[in-house]
Amino acid sequence: MGARSTVPFIAILLLGAALWVAETTLNAFYLQVLGLLGINIILTVSLNLAAGYGGMFSLGHPAFAAIGGYTAAILAYPVTLKASRIPGYPEWLLQMEVPFLPALLLGGLTASVVAVLVGWPVLRLRGHYLAVATLGLTVIVQVGIVNLVDYTRGALGLSGIPKHTNLWWIFGFALATIYVVYRLVHSRFGRALRAVRDDYIAAQMSGVNVARTRLIAFTVSAFFAGAAGGLLGHLLRILTPGQFSFNAVFIGVAMMILGGMGSITGSVVGAVIMTILPQFIIPFERGGTIFGAEFPALNGLTQIVIALILILVMLVRPEGLAGSREFSIRETAARFRGRRKEHGVDIVAVKGK
Amino acid sequence: MSELTVFLQQLANGLVLGFLYGLIAIGLSMVYGLLRMINFAHGDVLMLGVFIALPVSWAGAPFPLVLLAGIAAATAAGWIVQRTVYRPLLKSRDVTLLVASLGVSLLLQNVVLMLTSPQPKRPAPEPFLDQPFQLGEVYLRNVDLMIVALAVVFVLCTHLFLQHTRPGLALRALAQDIDAARMMGIRVPRMVAICFLIGSALAGVAGVLIGYKYGHLNPYSGFLPGVKGFVAAVIGGIGSFPGAVIGGLILGLLEVFLVGYLPDALAQFRDAYVFLVLILVLLVRPSGLFGKPELVKA
Numbered sequence: 001m002g003a004r005s006t007v008p009f010i011a012i013l014l015l016g017a018a019l020w021v022a023e024t025t026l027n028a029f030y031l032q033v034l035g036l037l038g039i040n041i042i043l044t045v046s047l048n049l050a051a052g053y054g055g056m057f058s059l060g061h062p063a064f065a066a067i068g069g070y071t072a073a074i075l076a077y078p079v080t081l082k083a084s085r086i087p088g089y090p091e092w093l094l095q096m097e098v099p100f101l102p103a104l105l106l107g108g109l110t111a112s113v114v115a116v117l118v119g120w121p122v123l124r125l126r127g128h129y130l131a132v133a134t135l136g137l138t139v140i141v142q143v144g145i146v147n148l149v150d151y152t153r154g155a156l157g158l159s160g161i162p163k164h165t166n167l168w169w170i171f172g173f174a175l176a177t178i179y180v181v182y183r184l185v186h187s188r189f190g191r192a193l194r195a196v197r198d199d200y201i202a203a204q205m206s207g208v209n210v211a212r213t214r215l216i217a218f219t220v221s222a223f224f225a226g227a228a229g230g231l232l233g234h235l236l237r238i239l240t241p242g243q244f245s246f247n248a249v250f251i252g253v254a255m256m257i258l259g260g261m262g263s264i265t266g267s268v269v270g271a272v273i274m275t276i277l278p279q280f281i282i283p284f285e286r287g288g289t290i291f292g293a294e295f296p297a298l299n300g301l302t303q304i305v306i307a308l309i310l311i312l313v314m315l316v317r318p319e320g321l322a323g324s325r326e327f328s329i330r331e332t333a334a335r336f337r338g339r340r341k342e343h344g345v346d347i348v349a350v351k352g353k
Numbered sequence: 354m355s356e357l358t359v360f361l362q363q364l365a366n367g368l369v370l371g372f373l374y375g376l377i378a379i380g381l382s383m384v385y386g387l388l389r390m391i392n393f394a395h396g397d398v399l400m401l402g403v404f405i406a407l408p409v410s411w412a413g414a415p416f417p418l419v420l421l422a423g424i425a426a427a428t429a430a431g432w433i434v435q436r437t438v439y440r441p442l443l444k445s446r447d448v449t450l451l452v453a454s455l456g457v458s459l460l461l462q463n464v465v466l467m468l469t470s471p472q473p474k475r476p477a478p479e480p481f482l483d484q485p486f487q488l489g490e491v492y493l494r495n496v497d498l499m500i501v502a503l504a505v506v507f508v509l510c511t512h513l514f515l516q517h518t519r520p521g522l523a524l525r526a527l528a529q530d531i532d533a534a535r536m537m538g539i540r541v542p543r544m545v546a547i548c549f550l551i552g553s554a555l556a557g558v559a560g561v562l563i564g565y566k567y568g569h570l571n572p573y574s575g576f577l578p579g580v581k582g583f584v585a586a587v588i589g590g591i592g593s594f595p596g597a598v599i600g601g602l603i604l605g606l607l608e609v610f611l612v613g614y615l616p617d618a619l620a621q622f623r624d625a626y627v628f629l630v631l632i633l634v635l636l637v638r639p640s641g642l643f644g645k646p647e648l649v650k651a
Contacts, residue, residue: 057448121636128391128451129635132583136628139577147621246576250459257452299471300463300572307463310456311438318442318449 007329012175019167031167033279035235038170039228040271042177044255045264046224049181052261052324053190054217055197056123059249060134061225063141064111066244068226070145070152072107073161073233076100081160088150100164104173104230111226112219119218123211138249145241157240158233165235173231177224182264184220193217194262247303254310260320265327270320278302358490363613364606365488369497369566371605372504376559377582378589378597379511380431380552385583386528386592387548388443390450394434394457395556396579400572402427402557403564404465410476416565419476420503423561424554430461431553432546439549440542458576465572475568482565500562507558508598511551515594520547528592577624584631590644599642604630 022034043065050056074086075098082094098106122133145152152158184190192213195203204210233239251274259270287297313320377399384392406423414422438453482496515521523544526534535541563578564570581604589600607630612620634641 057451121632125635125639128389128447129587129639131451132391132580132587133628133632133635135580136625136631139580139628140622140625143622143625246573250455253452253455261448298467300466303459303463304467307456307458307460311453311460314445314449314453314456315438315441318445 015171015175019171023167032235033275034167035165035170035231037272037275038167038174039232039235040255040275041174041268042170042224042228042231043252044259044267044271045174045177045181046221046228047252047256048259048261048264048267049184049224050218050221051256052263052267053185053197054193054214054221056214056218057128057131058134058218058221059131059253060118060137061221061252062244062248063134063138064115064222064225065229065232065248066141066145066239066241067114067229068104068107068111068223069229069233069239069244070107070158071110071226072103072230073158073239074151075106076103076162076164076234077158078160078162085153085160086151086158088148100169100234104227107230108223108227111229112223115219115222116215119215123214123218135249138244138246142241142245145244152239152241155241157238157242159238161233161237161239163234163237165231170231170235173224173227177227178264178268180220180224184217185264189213189216250303250310251306254306257320258309258313260322260324262324263320263322263326265325266320266322269322274306277305281305355490359613361489361491363609365491365493365497366613367606367609368602369493369500369605370609371602372500373559373563373566373578373601374582374585374604375598375601376504376507376555376562377578378585378601379508379555379594380549381579381583382586382589382591382593382597382600383524383528383548383552385586387524387531387545388439388450389447390439390454391583392552393451393454393576393579394461395552395582396575396577397458397461398427398430398434398553398575399556399560399563399579400570400575401430401461401465402553403560403570403575404469404474404572406557406561406564407474407476407570410479410564413477416479416482416499420558420561423564424557427557427560428550428554431549431556435546435549440545443542443545458579462572462576469572471571473569473571475570476561476564479565494566496562496565500566503558503562507555511555512594514551520544524548581627584627586641587631588634588641590641592645593641593643596641596643603642 022031026034043061047058047061050058050061074089074093075096077086077097079095079097082089087094118134118137122130122137125133146155148154149156185193192203192208195206195208196210196213200210203213229239229244232243255270255274256267257270258273259266259268281302285298285301377395381392381395384390384395402423405426406419409422410419434457438457439450442450442453479496482494482499484495486493486495486498515525523534523539524547526537527539527541527544531541559578560575563574582601585600585604586597587600588603589596589598604627608623608627611626612623
């Protein structure tokens with residue numbers, strides 16, 4: 001086993017050990033935050049595949065998460081509750097209770113199918129029209145969930161979803177997402193995708209099938225967003241249209257932008273920061289006494305902080321924290337060595353003077 | 354009610370809504386024409402304008418004063434946003450501006466949320482505006498007439514400004530070819546500022562009128578009208594001034610007629626139709642009714 005495969009192997013072992021410790025020692029609240037963290041990683045990496053690598057600035061990923069989430073939840077919903085809570089479906093579906101994994105995958109697949117249907121017309125749009133059209137998808141799905149009460153329980157939210165998700169599921173999926181996106185991006189297909197993003201005419205001239213390349217990336221991206229939605233539903237045990245609103249659009253973009261469009265490492269970092277940071281702000285939102293000081297309830301403080309981060313990143317470092325670089329042990333080590341060398345060179349230069 | 358009366362009533366409702374969309378669309382269309390930027394914060398500037406006008410109305414001020422307060426607040430907000438956030442980004446990639454506008458949108462919504470509350474609000478009742486108005490068999494309220502009258506006046510003023518003043522000429526030149534205009538000595542940042550001032554002022558007008566027509570205002574109620582305004586601008590042809598107004602009217606009529614004539618089960622999906630229309634327009638005629646096809650597709 002060479003160094004190339006040893007390092008990821010050790011990393012996965014360490015992650016496994018950390019997850020085991022977390023699952024056995026942490027209380028439900030921390031487990032939920034960690035779960036959301038993993039789901040956010042999946043969402044951000046998948047969004048990055050479309051927007052960062054593919055140049056398809058999608059504001060429709062919450063819609064894909066919603067479609068995947070509701071599909072998985074409806075498939076895996078307990079048969080005893082189905083007929084009374086969501087009576088709109090045909091009899092055979094009401095009698096069916098699908099195991100968790102196939103339900104998740106089917107949720108992702110449904111999101112993919114919608115992505116193909118929507119992407120076929122919409123991906124022909126260039127630049128920012130795509131953003132508005134996909135934002136439209138978010139609105140359409142939102143309106144659909146609220147109004148199709150017999151199928152989704154509407155604004156009430158679909159509660160009573162069995163708690164199938166745990167950290168193993170979530171981080172397993174997160175690893176799978178990272179692996180697939182990484183391999184996809186660092187392949188012939190990925191080079192074609194980035195070529196289309198940077199100059200689609202040049203890419204077309206070089207024999208890249210622009211429409212197909214974009215559609216494939218969009219569809220794969222939607223699959224993982226859908227799976228993340230499925231994991232979310234079975235983690236929180238409830239799905240509401242509010243979870244997939246404009247707010248979800250903003251936060252998804254913020255996670256991706258903060259980390260860097262076109263960097264998987266960046267997406268992970270962005271998701272971690274944007275999941276952990278709000279946990280420290282929420283106490284201030286509720287108001288009351290914090291560290292002995294009185295605070296009034298500050299509604300929307302989390303969103304204000306996220307918005308300010310978004311604006312500041314755009315003003316100061318529009319490429320995000322990681323830019324389009326990836327974390328690599330070898331390069332990090334090399335950079336440390338490089339710094340020392342530079343230092344040495346400086347001293348020599350001063351002496352020479 | 355006869356078929357014809359229903360039709361005329363819907364027509365009137367659609368036109369009123371359309372004028373509101375038109376007022377919102379102008380700012381979005383002008384900004385896109387200049388910067389190739391979808392200003393997602395436009396609707397939130399509108400909302401901010403109303404929320405500053407609301408206390409003025411509660412204090413017992415008459416309608417014209419409330420309107421002025423709304424316009425002033427929206428204009429100031431629009432100017433501050435473009436000065437602090439958009440201007441430093443004028444030379445950066447398109448997507449940077451887009452994301453920045455998303456950030457501003459989120460910021461404005463939640464600052465207003467923090468300073469007020471999520472409970473919906475309405476301006477103090479204005480008996481004159483609430484009076485019913487009958488036109489043949491069609492029933493409206495005075496506020497609807499006010500919307501049409503004010504929209505026409507403000508659109509005409511903007512039109513005259515664009516056609517007959519030097520800054521207006523400069524704005525049109527910029528929209529045509531920003532690089533050539535820059536080389537002719539037009540100061541781009543200043544013109545961008547003027548563009549935002551006009552757009553935000555018109556949004557302020559629309560905001561106050563929406564407040565009086567519908568009531569029920571919360572910090573999020575600007576975002577969707579803003580996005581719909583963009584859809585209207587696309588229908589009319591982005592970057593085109595008459596296009597924005599006519600696109601607004603078309604969108605308003607479409608929305609009202611779809612909701613009015615579709616069966617109830619389908620009529621609930623009101624907001625969804627707007628975006629289906631957008632996707633359709635972009636596929637069939639991406640340059641809209643009056644727009645020029647974009648030569649360089651980026």
